[in-house]
Structures are given as C-alpha cells and as structure tokens.
Amino acid sequence: MYVRTVTSKGIQYAQLAHNVRDPKTGQPRAQVLYTFGRVDQLDLDALRRLVRSIARFLPPDEQAQLQKDLGMEWPFRYLGSLKLGGTWLLDGLWRRLGIQKTLQRLLEACHYQTPIERLLFAMVANRALAPSSKLAIEKWVAQDVYIDQLPAVEVHQLYRAMDFLLEAAEAIQREVFWTLANLFNLEVDVIFFDTTTAYFEIEGEDADGLRRWGHSADDHPKMAQVVIGLAVTRDGIPVRCWVWPGNTGDQNVVAEVKRDLNGWKLNRVVVVLDTGFNSEANRRILQGAGDHYIIGEKLRVGPQGVPAEALRRGGKYRRLPDGLEIKEVVVGGDSAARRRFVIVRNPEEAERDRQKRESILAELRQRLEALKQKQGEAHTKAACELRAHETFGRYLRQTRGARLVIDAAKVRREAALDGKFVISSSDDFLPAEDLVYGYKQLWQVERVHRDLKHTVDVRPMYHRLDDRIRSHVLLCWLALLMIRVAENETGQTWRQMRDLVAPIDVGRHATAHGEVWQVRPLTEEQKALFQALKVDRPPHYLKIVTPTRKTA
Numbered sequence: 379m380y381v382r383t384v385t386s387k388g389i390q391y392a393q394l395a396h397n398v399r400d401p402k403t404g405q406p407r408a409q410v411l412y413t414f415g416r417v418d419q420l421d422l423d424a425l426r427r428l429v430r431s432i433a434r435f436l437p438p439d440e441q442a443q444l445q446k447d448l449g450m451e452w453p454f455r456y457l458g459s460l461k462l463g464g465t466w467l468l469d470g471l472w473r474r475l476g477i478q479k480t481l482q483r484l485l486e487a488c489h490y491q492t493p494i495e496r497l498l499f500a501m502v503a504n505r506a507l508a509p510s511s512k513l514a515i516e517k518w519v520a521q522d523v524y525i526d527q528l529p530a531v532e533v534h535q536l537y538r539a540m541d542f543l544l545e546a547a548e549a550i551q552r553e554v555f556w557t558l559a560n561l562f563n564l565e566v567d568v569i570f571f572d573t574t575t576a577y578f579e580i581e582g583e584d585a586d587g588l589r590r591w592g593h594s595a596d597d598h599p600k601m602a603q604v605v606i607g608l609a610v611t612r613d614g615i616p617v618r619c620w621v622w623p624g625n626t627g628d629q630n631v632v633a634e635v636k637r638d639l640n641g642w643k644l645n646r647v648v649v650v651l652d653t654g655f656n657s658e659a660n661r662r663i664l665q666g667a668g669d670h671y672i673i674g675e676k677l678r679v680g681p682q683g684v685p686a687e688a689l690r691r692g693g694k695y696r697r698l699p700d701g702l703e704i705k706e707v708v709v710g711g712d713s714a715a716r717r718r719f720v721i722v723r724n725p726e727e728a729e730r731d732r733q734k735r736e737s738i739l740a741e742l743r744q745r746l747e748a749l750k751q752k753q754g755e756a757h758t759k760a761a762c763e764l765r766a767h768e769t770f771g772r773y774l775r776q777t778r779g780a781r782l783v784i785d786a787a788k789v790r791r792e793a794a795l796d797g798k799f800v801i802s803s804s805d806d807f808l809p810a811e812d813l814v815y816g817y818k819q820l821w822q823v824e825r826v827h828r829d830l831k832h833t834v835d836v837r838p839m840y841h842r843l844d845d846r847i848r849s850h851v852l853l854c855w856l857a858l859l860m861i862r863v864a865e866n867e868t869g870q871t872w873r874q875m876r877d878l879v880a881p882i883d884v885g886r887h888a889t890a891h892g893e894v895w896q897v898r899p900l901t902e903e904q905k906a907l908f909q910a911l912k913v914d915r916p917p918h919y920l921k922i923v924t925p926t927r928k929t930a
Contacts, residue, residue, distance in 0.1 A: 463879030470913030728797025
C-alpha cells in the first residue's frame with residue numbers, strides 16, 4: 379500500500395493505492411483505494427491526524443523515529459506516573475507541625491549543599507508509607523513517589539542527613555514538643571513512659587555498643603537488641619524517644635528520663651510507669667523538682683512487702699461509673715516512709731480469674747490421683763515434673779511424708795488477688811479515680827509500641843553503628859508522631875487514611891511545549907480528609923515544565 383500522484387489535464391492528484399495481480403494477464407496493476415484530491419488543495423491537518431492514528435499501532439521507538447523523520451509534533455505523549463497522595467498528605471502535616479521550620483532554622487548555620495530537610499522528610503515518609511532500607515529509598519524517591527523539591531536521592535546523602543538528625547536530636551525533640559503543645563493545646567502535665575525492645579538479624583552481640591543480649595519483648599532472646607523508651611502524652615502522641623543497650627534494665631533508665639524531661643522546663647509532671655520501674659530509688663528520683671509519679675505495684679512481693687500490707691488493710695470499696703471498684707489506703711502514717719496506695723478490683727476480671735483457677739485445680743486433682751502416691755515413697759519422675767510445672771506447681775506443697783498435695787493456703791491467697799491491681803502515687807491531691815484512670819491509660823504507650831513495630835517497622839534493624847541506630851529510631855519516632863496526630867484529628871486509623879489517598883497519583887505528559895504534570899481528580903472522601911487535617915489539596919496541574927531556549 380502506498381500513496382501515489384497522477385496528473386490529469388495538468389493537475390496532480392494524490393491517491394492511496396496498492397498493487398493487485400491481474401487474473402488474466404498475471405501482471406501487477408495499481409488499484410486505487412482512496413483519492414485524497416488535488417495535491418495543491420490537500421487538507422494537511424487531516425493527513426496528520428491519519429498518520430498519528432496509524433502510528434498508534436507501531437512500537438514506541440518507531441513512533442518516535444517517525445515523529446523525528448517527519449518533523450511532526452504529537453499533541454502529547456504519556457511518560458509515566460508517580461504516587462502523590464501519601465507524600466503530599468504527610469508533607470502538609472510535616473509543615474503544619476512546624477518540623478520543616480525547626481529543621482531549616484537549625485540548618486541555617488551549617489551551610490549544607492544537600493537538601494537535608496527534604497532528605498529527612500523522605501526517610502520519615504518512607505517509614506509511614508512503605509518502610510524499606512535506606513538503599514531502597516533511592517529507587518522509591520526516583521521512580522515511585524513524588525516529593526516536592528526532591529526528584530532523586532543518593533544513599534550517602536541519606537546517611538549524612540541521619541548524622542545531622544542525631545546531632546540536633548535534643549533541640550528537634552524539644553521544639554517539636556512545644557510546637558505540638560501550643561498547636562493542639564496538649565495536656566502535658568501527665569507523661570506516660572515505657573520501654574520495649576527491637577532486635578537485629580545478627581549472630582552474637584557487640585562487645586561494647588548498643589546491640590546486646592537482654593530480656594526481649596519480641597520473644598527473640600537469642601538475638602542482640604536495643605531498648606527503646608517512649609514518652610507519650612495522655613492523647614497518645616509520642617513526644618520523646620530514647621535508645622539504650624539491649625541489656626539495660628527498666629530500673630536503670632528512670633534517672634535519665636527524668637533529667638531529660640526536666641530539661642524542657644515543664645511546670646509540673648506526673649510520670650506514669652508500669653511495675654517494672656518500681657523501686658525505692660526510682661520513686662525518689664521521680665519526686666524530684668516538685669514532680670510526682672503514678673506507678674504500678676507488684677502484688678506478689680511476699681507477706682512483709684508494703685503492697686501486701688496495703689492489701690491487708692480493711693476498708694470499703696467504692697464503685698466507679700465504669701464498674702471498677704477502688705479503695706484508698708495510706709501506709710506509714712506521717713513518717714518519711716508514708717505511701718499512698720489505691721487498690722483496684724475489676725469484678726468481671728475477678729470472675730475470669732476464679733474460673734481459670736478452678737479449671738487449673740480440677741486438672742491438678744486429676745494429675746495427683748494419677749500419680750498414686752504412697753506415704754514415705756520417693757517421688758517418681760512424673761511427680762517431679764508436676765511439681766516443677768510452671769502452672770500447676772504454684773498450687774502444690776509437699777507434706778512431711780513427701781506427698782504432693784494442693785496448698786489450700788496458697789489457693790486462698792491467690793483468690794484474694796482475683797481481679798485486682800495496685801497502684802501508688804506520691805501526689806496526695808490527685809483524686810483516687812484520676813490515679814486509676816491515669817494508670818490505665820498506659821495502653822497508649824503499648825499502642826505506640828505496636829505501631830513502632832508493625833506500622834513503621836522499626837525492626838529488624840540492619841544498622842551497625844550506634845549513631846545510625848539512634849538516628850533510625852528518631853526517624854521512626856517522627857513518623858509515629860505524624861501518624862498519631864493524624865489519627866487524633868480524623869478519628870480514622872492510619873491504614874484507612876493511607877489506603878484512601880493511595881490512588882492519588884500525578885501523570886507526566888510530554889507536549890510540544892514542555893511537560894505537564896496532571897494530578898488525578900480527588901474524590902469527596904479524599905477532599906474531606908485533607909480538610910480535616912488542615913492540609914492544602916494538591917492542585918489539578920502540579921507543574922508545567924517548559925523547555926529552556928538555548929541562547930547564542
């Protein structure tokens with residue numbers, strides 16, 4: 379098939395033709411398929427549209443070559459798309475929370491050539507949207523997402539940004555805290571604190587460093603780990619983080635936490651802690667500078683322990699609106715050892731404890747009968763295993779005749795603890811119910827710990843240097859900070875918000891006049907989310923890049 383011209387009466391005509399073989403003579407002859415008309419009167423725009431329409435069926439490289447050969451400009455050419463919704467939303471929060479301004483102010487005296495603030499935002503956004511290694515962020519930024527003023531990164535730049543983050547960690551955490559407190563009118567008089575652990579996929583531990591063996595909260599006792607501490611407001615917003623060697627015990631970190639919080643010059647702080655931090659030394663530290671504590675007490679500390687004495691005290695329980703029963707007890711009178719306790723009983727939990735214990739005792743009686751013990755005989759292997767059993771052994775005692783029997787006194791003591799927990803406080807003015815509800819809010823820290831491990835994927839960590847590990851935790855903290863603010867403001871989970879904005883992308887189109895970056899139209903739900911978070915929506919046309927003209 380080809381285009382030919384013929385002349386008739388001195389006028390040229392353009393025709394679309396192809397050759398067919400004459401059935402009689404066997405010779406090829408031209409067959410006209412379409413006549414375009416006079417050459418001097420051709421509709422050139424119509425011909426261009428025809429060429430473009432036909433070229434759609436050619437491979438992309440041949441289309442480009444055809445365009446080059448013919449000197450034709452196509453209306454537009456699709457170049458690809460980048461994900462925009464998640465990074466745009468987080469960038470808006472990043473700016474609204476003052477993190478960008480804080481970093482820029484701290485960077486003024488450093489004179490970096492690389493965009494440190496943008497690099498830090500990219501790593502934080504990556505933790506919140508698609509957690510990956512620092513090396514993988516190179517591809518993520520260049521090919522997957524759009525980040526304003528950051529078209530590409532190199533991994534060595536990310537590490538330099540992490541170094542700066544660690545250098546400025548104290549100032550960043552302090553200024554972000556006060557910005558949040560003023561922006562959202564946060565109640566910062568009560569701070570919840572707890573620790574967790576994060577492990578490393580390595581064999582052994584560091585002889586002198588953060589990666590050490592210790593008690594694992596992740597059920598990975600054979601892996602080196604670090605201990606991570608988080609201070610959380612009563613609204614569930616993490617406002618500070620710490621990192622210690624993996625063999626650090628909870629009771630050894632309270633002094634540092636108290637010192638760092640005092641450095642923020644808060645008027646008054648009540649620190650809420652779980653039982654693992656409870657010691658006489660820690661309680662003295664927490665009462666320093668006019669501050670106070672609410673702390674959990676261990677129930678099973680022996681009959682001479684102070685909590686046991688508080689449990690033995692008489693008094694009437696009073697019922698709270700949520701069904702809990704509380705009783706306030708003061709031990710020590712007016713002496714220096716005076717302590718205030720609140721004993722809490724949950725009737726529903728007490729019934730569950732009773733049923734669970736009765737089930738255990740019923741099984742224990744059957745196992746004792748199966749032993750067929752005789753007075754004065756040595757224990758069999760089965761008897762030894764039963765006595766050492768983690769669950770059943772706690773209810774057993776051995777008689778003078780070496781027989782195993784159920785310890786009725788131990789059963790009565792356990793029954794007296796059904797559904798109960800005990801807290802103490804150094805504050806004599808907070809109502810008992812406020813102490814109880816304050817302690818129960820420790821679940822806010824537990825939730826942040828879960829998000830730390832399952833949303834921003836702090837673990838497992840592949841960093842080796844102590845500074846890199848600390849900086850990595852700071853990045854995860856910043857990501858959690860924005861996530862919790864977003865959840866508090868919208869009432870939605872981060873997963874719901876992330877999935878809602880995930881379809882928002884920006885398409886790149888090449889035109890004769892430059893590149894056009896067009897954003898997918900937003901749905902009403904997406905618009906409502908941006909409005910709830912007070913973040914500007916992305917424009918329909920993100921940017922138009924015109925080619926620069928070369929000057930002579």
